[in-house]
Amino acid sequence: MLLPDVRTPTLLLDAAICRRNITRMQEKAASHGLVFRPHFKTHQSRRIGSWFRDAGVTAITVSSVGMARYFADDGWDDITVAFPVNLREAEEIDALAARIRLGVLVESAAAAERLSVLLHAPVDVWIKIDTGYGRSGISFDDADRLGALARVIADAPGLRLRGLLTHGGDTYQAADAADVVQRFTRTRRRMLAAADSLRDDHPRIQISVGDTPGCTLADDFSGIDEIRPGNFVFFDVMQLRRGVCRVEDIAVALACPVVAFHDERSELVLYGGAVHLSREQLVDARGAQNFGLPVPLSAGGWARPLTGASVVRLSQEHGIVQLAAEDRSALSEGDLLGILPVHSCLTAECMKGYRLLDGTVADHYAGAPAASPAPSRSTPSAPADHTPRQEESPS
């Protein structure tokens, strides 16, 4: 039996592909003289983090304070939390800022002022800029608001104004590679314009940009100081479809047991659903949904996607695959089929761990506990087994 230790849906990781993706992006950043601060929210793994360390990376990006603590406990000491600062976690931010160089994102004077009051340890502050994505941040062309906020931060005790930061997530909506580069160029120009409007008062202002499609495909980074891509470490079908990566660059595949066949509609049922892959989907021009690409598995990894096959429907634990009769005939109940995920960040978040091709495992940050203990209150109604999910203990 192939991979007998794989009994339930399992996220396979090809370390060789993953390390190649890391090296390639690191070399690109170096060749352009950029600070490479990769986003670790894609993999959330100390073991994969160690491969970045091997490649010379010393500064990282995460998406939550808990994730920052997870990596700080593993020895990372220069971390940006790339999410609008959550004032409810001021205590945790303060404790972390006392241990490492910590960066946070701010987009309002009110939040900056509160932060300055709540913290004792100094933090780096980045102003979140909206370059057109329309999710969060100050609009790049709102020079008045930008100037006012920069002054508040520069004057606030304990806050160190580092620069302007954008996600540039609109490259994720690009139609193809050329469109990605165009959108990235527009983002870069908008960030330069925003920084220029501050340069007189804040000459050392830096520019940080972040998306995998732009950082992978663009060649002109002039004016940019730092890049923060994350997804490139694994890539996925979404990036493949946009021409951002090749199929041989995808570093993860979900191994799923085959549990049933419905030959009359050219379908089979996998043990592998929304709780494993996430519900992220691609929709083609005719409206057909695609939740992942089936690949044959072998002991050494996986082969190219089966022609014309896809995951066409998904419930909580079921995945329905449509595939050709000749591919079906090679499979029985109890066999495994691999699925290249549509969005690897969300699949990794669902699976919370990896199995490498050598049979060893890699960790994944477990997330915040269900609730902080409420120490002021006795809890007689909760028996001992009712514990929330625990974070992994520090190494």
Add this chain to the structure above:
Amino acid sequence: MLLPDVRTPTLLLDAAICRRNITRMQEKAASHGLVFRPHFKTHQSRRIGSWFRDAGVTAITVSSVGMARYFADDGWDDITVAFPVNLREAEEIDALAARIRLGVLVESAAAAERLSVLLHAPVDVWIKIDTGYGRSGISFDDADRLGALARVIADAPGLRLRGLLTHGGDTYQAADAADVVQRFTRTRRRMLAAADSLRDDHPRIQISVGDTPGCTLADDFSGIDEIRPGNFVFFDVMQLRRGVCRVEDIAVALACPVVAFHDERSELVLYGGAVHLSREQLVDARGAQNFGLPVPLSAGGWARPLTGASVVRLSQEHGIVQLAAEDRSALSEGDLLGILPVHSCLTAECMKGYRLLDGTVADHYAGAPAASPAPSRSTPSAPADHTPRQEESPS
């Protein structure tokens, strides 16, 4: 500060609502003379399970072998795994079947024969029937295949043919309450027809049906032996929209810190995204997406949804809420806003734990580990901290 222990997105659970939902369904099952075998995949919690026990429930449904073990370790001894049997877990199934009364689902003779060979302990076997949902199971009107499979199971050593089981998930696609009842009635008739075709050879064949919309709204259960609804324990916005529940029946709300405002587009940004709520969405007639309904929080729970407000976009950790200016004016950065989830099963699966209104927590099954250990292989490349997610230890 309201709920100061809530610092990151936290799933609040109103135990009073939840217990009322449990009691109501239990009483309905009893009044119709039905076996009530609730699906525990919605809550996946031993503590919430104890509330079912308080209501007299003794038999349950789960969606994976690991989840069955989680509840068996808590004293549940009559469990059906309502998922097409995964032959890769034969060893785990066998171990569990030796301890408790275990039911599995089969839909092919090949799987039944393999199962009979692989298991030593006897198991209950249900034939999965497709009553029109088109996901998995034997079509209700395929009497030949059904009869052949029933014979194989009845003759296979160690397999006890219990009956026919369907999910009836097409009620989740119903437009309104009347449509739900119509679809449930069709499912019931189709199950009766399928059972009738087997009755001569298998007189004790039972019928088990499963969906929350049908079990909540239907009044005619004649011919049915057992119901397995799950979602009703929490309900959610999807059920509210279909007229299956009232807003005051929804037992969970995600408490999210407010992190930014964009008044120019009547939006605010929440710390609370796809990794917390799941990407499940409702789409209205004009194509607008809705990922949840904002509710004001108080120490005692939550109020009714804010008129006209909804979660309009979702990224990995960000939720974008559109709401009226008067509701916005009551909020500042660092405040909390509650979100009633679109699909509570998936939100609970994302959050992996609950905070009750009294400040105590309830557990949630942690899921299968990233990979089984590969004992035949030394793992020198994996340092000690690279452990997969661990299951909670048995009580």
